Amino acid sequence: MNHKSISSVLTINGGSSSIKFALYPTAEPLKCGLHGTVDRIGLSGTTLTFTEPAKTPVSRKLAAADHKSAANSLIDWLEKQSDFKSIRAVGHRVVHGMKHIQPELVTQGLLDELHRIRPYDPDHLPREIELIEAFRKRHPKLQQVACFDTAFHQTMPRVAKLLPIPRRYEAKGIQRYGFHGLSYAYLMEELARLGDPAAKKGRVILAHLGNGASLAAVRDGKSIDTSMGFTPTAGLVMSTRSGDLDPGLAPYLARTEQMTTKQFYEMVNHESGLLGVSEISPDMRDLLAREAKDVRAAEAVTLFCYQAKKWIGSFAAALGGVDTLVFTAGIGENCPSIRARICDGLGFLGIKLDKARNAKNAVKISTPASPVTVRVIRTDEELMIARSVCRILGPDTAK
DSSP states (O other): OEEEEOOOEEEEEOOOOOOOEEEEEEEEOOOOSEEEEEETHHHHHHHHEEEEEEOOEEEEOOSSSSHHHHHHHHHHHHHSSGGGGGGEEEEEEEOTTTTTTTTTEOOOHHHHHHHHHHHGGGGOOOOOOOHHHHHHHEEEEEEEEEETTTTTGSOOOHHHHOOOSOOOGGGOOOOOOOOHHHHHHHHHHHHHHHHHHTTSSEEEEEEEESSSSSEEEETTTTEEEESSOTTTTTSSSSSSSSSOOOHHHHHHHHHHHHHHHHHHHHHHHHHHHHHHHHHOOOHHHHHHHHTTTTTHHHHHHHHHHHHHHHHHHHHHHHHHHEEEEEEEEHHHHHHHHHHHHHHHHHHHHHHBOOOOHHHHOOOOOOOOOOEEEEEOOOOHHHHHHHHHHHHHOOTTTTO
């Protein structure tokens, strides 16, 4: 028998304190093989947890003080795995892509540009660049592909991108971009696979509710608006991010608390949101467990649901109605009570939930009579990255 060696794609999804990775053999359909996470980077107890298909997860400690050493430790470990030689390309999630409209092969020119735009996203871009450069240094012949989280929203009309500040700043790239694009692109492909007509021609609202949370309005398969803006701090209240704030708050706190720009940035990104309001936890599960006994937890949960409801209402106005509403990400996929509270009172838009189906996290949670189809879809950014890499590499990927 002639055994062809199957090539594979490695996906890398670098976060602020973690790196998620997954191997996808390029045979169709793409299915995840070895995958895992490097957690608690920059903290004590950095851990590599990995899972092979049909096996139980395994964890081991890593000596990694920062992202650069964590990236090199991960590559050290990957090189020892039997599947490493099959890797044909590495696909990276890159949170900020400015005006890039699709995934691209990493070149020196693209890396130079990413270095230049680092100030646009100081929480993510420097770490993502370190990951790309670590692979480039260790394996210079290995092709790498940048998959931009902002690309999905490039179709937004000009009115949705404009910021109402002096026009001269627009020339510096200061506008609304939107994020969670890999998740949204995956959801739209899933909607099409499920046979939902709104995926191609219709009005869809996507609610990515996780540690980072945003919503997107999609008409006829194209993003027309989203809640995040120039940075991922904007929009809906999140685990530790504030979401939208009165811009007058920054100079007020500078005057009365002597708060510096750096301190304000830390506050709105890492000390606010559910954590700031509850003073307990950034995790929705903890707050739901405590809300009956602690008013701070109850208020944080109520605020989150109230704001999500308002965003759905505003996007229904922008779209001229809604045909399909999709919940995804950690909270969106796993919290029936949060979905129920968000949808409560939205009957005037045609949104009606089936209590039993919602309680089971079913794929379709709207009632049969509901004019709007409400779905719960598990997002898969890693699979979207793998698909994007395969499309760029072309039909020869599996050779």
